[in-house]
Amino acid sequence: MDATAALAQDLPAPFRDRASVLECPVSGEPLLAGPDEFRTASGSRRYSVSDGIANLFAPLGPEMAERDITAMVKAFYEETPFPNYDDLDTRDSLARKARQSLFAAMLDEQLPAGAVILEAGCGTGQLTNFLGMSWQRRIFGGDMCLNSLRLANGFRERFRIDNAAFLQMNLFRPPFRDESLDVVISNGVLHHTGDPRGGFEALVRKVKPGGLVLIGLYNSLARLPTLWRRRLFERFGPAFHFLDRRLTEGNMNEGRWQAWFRDQYAHPHESKHSITEVLGWFDAHRVEFLSCVPPADGSDFAADTSLFTPQRRTSSLQNWSTELKMLLDGGHDGGLFIMIGRKRS
Numbered sequence: 456m457d458a459t460a461a462l463a464q465d466l467p468a469p470f471r472d473r474a475s476v477l478e479c480p481v482s483g484e485p486l487l488a489g490p491d492e493f494r495t496a497s498g499s500r501r502y503s504v505s506d507g508i509a510n511l512f513a514p515l516g517p518e519m520a521e522r523d524i525t526a527m528v529k530a531f532y533e534e535t536p537f538p539n540y541d542d543l544d545t546r547d548s549l550a551r552k553a554r555q556s557l558f559a560a561m562l563d564e565q566l567p568a569g570a571v572i573l574e575a576g577c578g579t580g581q582l583t584n585f586l587g588m589s590w591q592r593r594i595f596g597g598d599m600c601l602n603s604l605r606l607a608n609g610f611r612e613r614f615r616i617d618n619a620a621f622l623q624m625n626l627f628r629p630p631f632r633d634e635s636l637d638v639v640i641s642n643g644v645l646h647h648t649g650d651p652r653g654g655f656e657a658l659v660r661k662v663k664p665g666g667l668v669l670i671g672l673y674n675s676l677a678r679l680p681t682l683w684r685r686r687l688f689e690r691f692g693p694a695f696h697f698l699d700r701r702l703t704e705g706n707m708n709e710g711r712w713q714a715w716f717r718d719q720y721a722h723p724h725e726s727k728h729s730i731t732e733v734l735g736w737f738d739a740h741r742v743e744f745l746s747c748v749p750p751a752d753g754s755d756f757a758a759d760t761s762l763f764t765p766q767r768r769t770s771s772l773q774n775w776s777t778e779l780k781m782l783l784d785g786g787h788d789g790g791l792f793i794m795i796g797r798k799r800s
């Protein structure tokens with residue numbers, strides 16, 4: 456058996472049959488698979504694969520040092536992997552919960568068949584594992600936090616989810632060839648970096664012309680209720696936890712409770728954004744706007760909404776009024792909005 460076959464045998468399908476999309480995150484050279492590592496053809500750089508997770512993390516260069524908060528954010532998530540699993544989670548319960556979230560269910564139904572996907576900042580891998588249950592796609596879940604990836608890959612192995620694979624990476628230096636991916640998803644991640652727009656640029660570079668980009672960010676207005684609660688919790692403690700139903704419902708184990716509480720109310724860094732701002736990012740990088748969740752034209756987000764059919768592009772005023780509506784509705788899901796676009800050919 457040759458070395459490539461030895462590595463291939465134990466690893467999930469994306470590493471076995473889509474490894475050609477990977478590249479060295481430092482030199483950009485293609486990666487070859489060895490028995491327990493990926494390496495460049497010259498052998499000058501080697502990346503271990505331990506416990507089924509490929510360690511392809513590359514730090515930022517000194518030119519980014521000023522804005523680099525990677526180490527601080529990594530330490531935060533190593534202590535509290537997000538969103539973590541329930542003790543009794545199984546393949547079925549994960550799929551059931553994902554379908555309840557509507558967005559994940561719609562992705563599962565509407566993503567193009569055969570797509571090679573990266574979820575950048577996958578955390579403990581719920582979405583990657585859910586989407587990886589379909590034989591119709593290959594999905595890489597990448598994150599810098601090793602403890603999150605261990606939970607993600609542990610779940611994947613336990614429930615034999617063969618079409619998902621996990622790797623440690625820095626989204627500012629994604630270890631993928633330029634224009635090699637059909638879809639990049641990054642939900643709730645870029646606002647925890649020192650340069651959200653730079654992160655967006657680094658990810659879009661990896662998408663094929665005609666491929667899809669989905670970016671979820673905190674919105675400046677819709678995030679306000681969470682920030683108000685944060686102030687109250689800091690000042691008055693648990694007596695005010697009733698203001699966030701998830702904290703008092705009692706249906707999360709300790710790990711998930713801590714993950715939600717700390718991610719929402721004790722995070723060391725978050726930025727806030729707007730629909731109009733991200734439309735500017737799309738325009739600057741030749742990404743055609745397709746849709747927004749919630750819809751920017753104020754219509755309801757329903758199960759029959761098509762994520763990848765171009766919606767009418769809305770004015771800054773309409774975008775602002777959609778964001779105001781998100782605020783008045785209570786800023787659900789921490790005030791996240793998701794922008795979906797297609798990279799132009």
Ligand SMILES: C[S@@+](CC[C@H](N)C(=O)[O-])C[C@H]1O[C@@H](n2cnc3c(N)ncnc32)[C@H](O)[C@@H]1O
Nearest residue numbers: 532576577578598599600624625626642643644
């Ligand atoms: C709030 S969690 C979101 C997890 C997941 N996307 C979800 O929606 O459940 C943010 C994740 O982004 C990851 N992250 C932040 N900065 C990153 C970077 N520069 N490279 C890779 N991952 C990063 C963190 O480690 C963390 O797991």
